[in-house]
Amino acid sequence: MEKLGKTIKIVGIFFLLFGFVQTTNAQFLKKLGKRAEKAAERAVERRVDKETTEKTDQVLDSILEPGSKGNGQGGNPIPQSTEPNTSGSSSGGGTSDGNSGMGQTAEKSITVYSKFDFVPGDKIMFFDDFANDFIGDFPSKWNTNAGGEIITMGDSPQKWLELKSGYNIYYVPDVPKLPEEYTIEFDIGAVGLDRQTSSTAQLRVTLSDDDKFKEGTNYAYAEIPFCQYAAIGVTVENRINGKREIRSTVKADLRDEILDMPHVSIAANKQRFRLWINEVKYLDVPRLLPAGAVLHTVKFHMNNFKDGKEKVFITNLKVAEGGVDLRRKLISEGKISTNAILFESGSANLKPQSMGVIRQISQVLQQEASMKLKIVGHTDADGNDASNMELSKKRADAVKNALVSVYNVSSDRLMTEGKGETEPVGDNGTADGKAQNRRVEFIKQ
Structure with a gap:
């Protein structure tokens, strides 16, 4: 019993x-x-x-998956967009890294980024949000030795490149030969992760002297972890003339960030390599890269993900030459133009990643107590002229408000102007050209 x-x-x-x-x-x-x-x-x-x-x-x-018949529980699949991304058509110049449309996300306060010190390059070399590619296709401005396709998430028009995981599988965007100083930015999306996701599931961003599908004789890479059951750090490694000089893992808990579409920023300044995820700097290695512009190619590689279950995507890849200190240029030349101040598509809402440049402007104004600045907003040619003119002025006002509210700059030292699409510096018929035209100028008065 x-x-x-x-x-x-x-x-x-x-x-x-x-x-x-x-x-x-x-x-x-x-x-x-x-x-x-x-x-x-x-x-x-x-x-x-x-x-x-x-x-x-x-x-x-x-x-x-485009064409899915449902989830097997009587529910309907979320509709897939089959048209090119037209979100910029009424936006008056969108944003150079677009709206990341995976899930519901709360906008971070820009004050969180008030000490964010990443400054993107000011000469765009490559930009791709896949706006001109069709759903289900491999993007036209990339190369690979495997496969991949463009997808959308739910009813968002934002397009993403779905990567495949595997040994020696590489994704190589058609970025022109990299100079000595440049920046790289992109957004990551991930689904299907859980406590069984491998501790070695990582996305590797490689700078290499090989322009195809090998690591190369000279390379450097950073590995971003996707494991969910433990905090796995960010790993950095290099090879110079075939010899490894650096391999280390920096402690970091990215489990929440990796589920919430993080923005990745990389700065290469000659031999120095830095990496931020959202507003936090995780890597700052002074001599990771070989001297000279030896590492001329950007590559992406996924490792140890479960095929068909754990899915990883990237979008809004931007590579720009520069990333140098804008403060000295503003003081010496009295004028700078930057594509590094980003806004939500079709609005004057600042993206938090913009605070790196705005912070530098505030430092100039703090040092040069008598300096006054005019802030000028520009858009691309999407949308009508009047809307773009209004939007560009609102965006200039938003930058002024950030300087005043976050960095305590006196408002009477700042004036604003909007020029809409009237002064393009790039071809509005291309994604690269549009990204160049979406800019903010600071002019000493």
């Missing part, structure tokens, strides 16, 4: 746990994609079994 009683208790506990799994699973699937549930999602994943993972995969497949 005692053994029978224990058996009944065990059976009861089993059914209780099974009921908990079913309830939790339903709640998890209902809330999938909401940023506010990211932390809870990981906790749930630690309690549920294979059934939860399988159902989650079905939902993800219905979202991510």
Whole structure:
């Protein structure tokens, strides 16, 4: 009787746990994609079994794969866009890194970025948001030795390149030969990650002297971790003339960030290599890169992801020459123009990544107490002339407001003007040209 009683208790506990799994699973699937549930999602994943993972995969497949027939539970797949991205057509110049449309995300306060010191290059060499590519195609301005396709997320027009994981699989954008000083920026998206995601699941960004599908004799790379069950740091490694000189892993917990479409920024200044994820600088290695412009190619490589389940995407890749200190240029020349101040598409809402440049402007004004500046906004040619003129003025005003509210610059030292699309510096018929035209000027008065 005692053994029978224990058996009944065990059976009861089993059914209780099974009921908990079913309830939790339903709640998890209902809330999938909401940023506010990211932390809870990981906790749930630690309690549920294979059934939860399988159902989650079905939902993800219905979202991510064009032509999906549904999730197997009677639900409808989220519609896929089959047209080129036209979000800029009414935006009056969009943004050089667009709206990342995966899930619901709360905008970070720009004050969080008030000490962010990344400054993008001011001469755009390459920009691709895949606006001119069709869903399901491999992007026209990239090369690979494997495969990949353009996808959209839900009803957002933002396009993403889905990468494939595998040994010696590389994705190589058609970036012109890299100079000694340049910056690289892009957005990451990821779905299907859980506590079973490998600790070696990483996205590698490589700078190489090989322009095809090998590491090269000279290279340097940073590896961004995607593991969710433990905090895996950011790894950096190099080879100079075939000899490894540096390999190290910096402690970092990126589990929440990697689920929330992080923005990655890289600055290469001769031999120095720096990497930021959102507003935090994780790497700053003074002599990682070989002397001279030896590493002329950018490559992306995924490793140790579960095929078909763990999906990684990138978009808004921008490579720009420069990234030098704008403060000295403003003081010596009295004028600078920058594409590094970014706005949400079709609006005057500053993106937090813009604070690197705005911070430098505030430092100039602090040092030069008598200096006054005119802030001039410019857009590309998308949209009508009147709307672009109005938007460019609002964007100039937004920069002024950030200088006043975040860095305590006196408002009477700043004036603003909008010039819309009237003074292009690039071809509005190309993505690169549009990105060049979306700019802000600071002119000493």
